[in-house]
Amino acid sequence: MYQTIKIIIDGKECIAKKGQYIVEAAKENNIYIPTLCNIEGVKPKGACRICTVKVNGRLMTACTTPVAEGMSIESESAELTDLRRSIIELLFVEGNHFCPACEKSGECILQALAYRYSVMAPRFPFMFPIRELDASNPKIIKDHNRCVLCKRCIRVIKDDEGKNIFAFKKRGHKVEIIVDPESADKFTDELAEKAMEICPVGAILVKGKGFKKPIGQRKYDLMPIGSDIEKVSKSKKAVL
Amino acid sequence: MNKAIVATTSLAGCFGCHMSILDIDERILELIEVVEFNKSPIDDIKKFTKKCDIGLIEGGCCNSENVHVLKDFRENCKILIALGECAIMGGLPAMRNGIPIKECLEEAYIGGPTVQQNHQKIVPNDPELPILLDKVYPCHEVVKIDYYLPGCPPRADLIWKALIALVKGEEMDLPYEVIKFD
Ligand code: SF4
Ligand code: SF4
Numbered sequence: 001m002y003q004t005i006k007i008i009i010d011g012k013e014c015i016a017k018k019g020q021y022i023v024e025a026a027k028e029n030n031i032y033i034p035t036l037c038n039i040e041g042v043k044p045k046g047a048c049r050i051c052t053v054k055v056n057g058r059l060m061t062a063c064t065t066p067v068a069e070g071m072s073i074e075s076e077s078a079e080l081t082d083l084r085r086s087i088i089e090l091l092f093v094e095g096n097h098f099c100p101a102c103e104k105s106g107e108c109i110l111q112a113l114a115y116r117y118s119v120m121a122p123r124f125p126f127m128f129p130i131r132e133l134d135a136s137n138p139k140i141i142k143d144h145n146r147c148v149l150c151k152r153c154i155r156v157i158k159d160d161e162g163k164n165i166f167a168f169k170k171r172g173h174k175v176e177i178i179v180d181p182e183s184a185d186k187f188t189d190e191l192a193e194k195a196m197e198i199c200p201v202g203a204i205l206v207k208g209k210g211f212k213k214p215i216g217q218r219k220y221d222l223m224p225i226g227s228d229i230e231k232v233s234k235s236k237k238a239v240l
Numbered sequence: 241m242n243k244a245i246v247a248t249t250s251l252a253g254c255f256g257c258h259m260s261i262l263d264i265d266e267r268i269l270e271l272i273e274v275v276e277f278n279k280s281p282i283d284d285i286k287k288f289t290k291k292c293d294i295g296l297i298e299g300g301c302c303n304s305e306n307v308h309v310l311k312d313f314r315e316n317c318k319i320l321i322a323l324g325e326c327a328i329m330g331g332l333p334a335m336r337n338g339i340p341i342k343e344c345l346e347e348a349y350i351g352g353p354t355v356q357q358n359h360q361k362i363v364p365n366d367p368e369l370p371i372l373l374d375k376v377y378p379c380h381e382v383v384k385i386d387y388y389l390p391g392c393p394p395r396a397d398l399i400w401k402a403l404i405a406l407v408k409g410e411e412m413d414l415p416y417e418v419i420k421f422d
Contacts, residue, residue, distance in 0.1 A: 096338075098331070098334070099325065099421035099422045102422070105422045106422070115416065115420075115421075120387075120388035121322065126381070128337040215422070
């Protein structure tokens with residue numbers, strides 16, 4: 001039996017399981033805290049910082065911080081919304097995100113977060129970095145222009161011996177995620193599909209596929225990301 | 241009620257956003273009850289004949305003429321709206337941003353697979369032609385932009401709702417499903 005504790009999220013008293021991460025506890029209480037790099041059931045990384053909340057007045061990542069008795073958590077404040085918006089905007093300007101030409105558009109978490117937080121144009125100048133598109137693997141395309149370095153692919157996609165297939169290349173702001181050349185032939189069709197699925201953006205694509213679902217039927221076309229957790233059925237409106 | 245005066249232009253765009261304005265269908269009859277168009281491809285007025293209330297900008301800035309027109313709009317319009325992805329972030333034309341200009345021009349006019357007859361290997365260089373910029377710039381990196389209506393093209397319902405709200409001085413209350421980046 002797990003121990004239950006009481007915490008407060010945005011003024012609402014919530015019951016949480018001891019040891020649970022804040023995002024999970026919030027989810028069970030129908031409160032959506034946005035995440036991008038986090039995947040349920042996989043050890044959290046705290047890479048993207050989009051889930052930043054204030055715990056007893058201090059900024060913490062909700063995906064890596066376990067709940068504790070009496071915690072008071074703030075998530076939907078004007079300050080945190082602006083902070084989250086600025087992270088989304090930074091991710092847009094530091095890569096090359098041409099949504100109209102992207103296979104992931106409509107199903108992309110970065111884009112969905114931008115919709116949810118009404119990011120109309122970034123406050124930062126676009127960097128238009130020069131990045132490659134790597135189509136050398138027979139099964140997948142790696143588009144470095146859209147990678148947000150969430151490391152989901154490294155953490156989740158393993159070969160049948162449990163070894164990583166994706167790896168880091170280069171360092172600092174030049175870092176790239178590549179398919180480890182030694183494991184390139186381990187890519188099965190299923191693994192390729194899974195890699196595309198696990199990538200929150202359009203940085204991993206299965207070759208010869210794309211734009212399958214028509215506009216209007218894609219995951220985030222009608223309802224904002226997080227609606228399932230909040231159990232809302234009516235879409236929110238954006239006020240500019 | 242005085243009609244609001246609207247101007248529109250297409251810079252480095254494909255005219256898709258203008259097509260989307262026309263996509264408001266029969267509401268265009270309602271629109272002309274509340275707005276009057278000035279400089280715009282819609283009525284083919286080439287130069288501003290008076291100050292305007294709203295300027296709709298399609299496309300980003302890829303050459304010197306785009307910058308000139310955009311600055312002219314800023315001077316003549318009280319409110320400037322970046323309409324569509326190209327105006328907001330450069331859009332597909334900005335895909336050239338990582339490629340040196342020389343390479344782009346050579347691909348387009350000399351070595352590209354669709355180039356058939358250019359034996360003298362001429363890249364158009366008439367002084368009348370606007371100069372290409374080093375890269376394609378989003379409008380808000382050139383002048384101040386007041387509103388952004390994303391989409392490729394922006395949904396007709398988005399354009400309609402935003403325009404009517406501005407003209408009537410109401411809050412822009414835009415449904416989730418009309419704000420899309422594609
Ligand atoms: S990865 Fe997402 S944000 Fe980037 S271009 Fe594709 S849809 Fe847009
Ligand atoms: S390729 Fe995709 S999953 Fe891997 S780090 Fe980049 S964005 Fe994350």
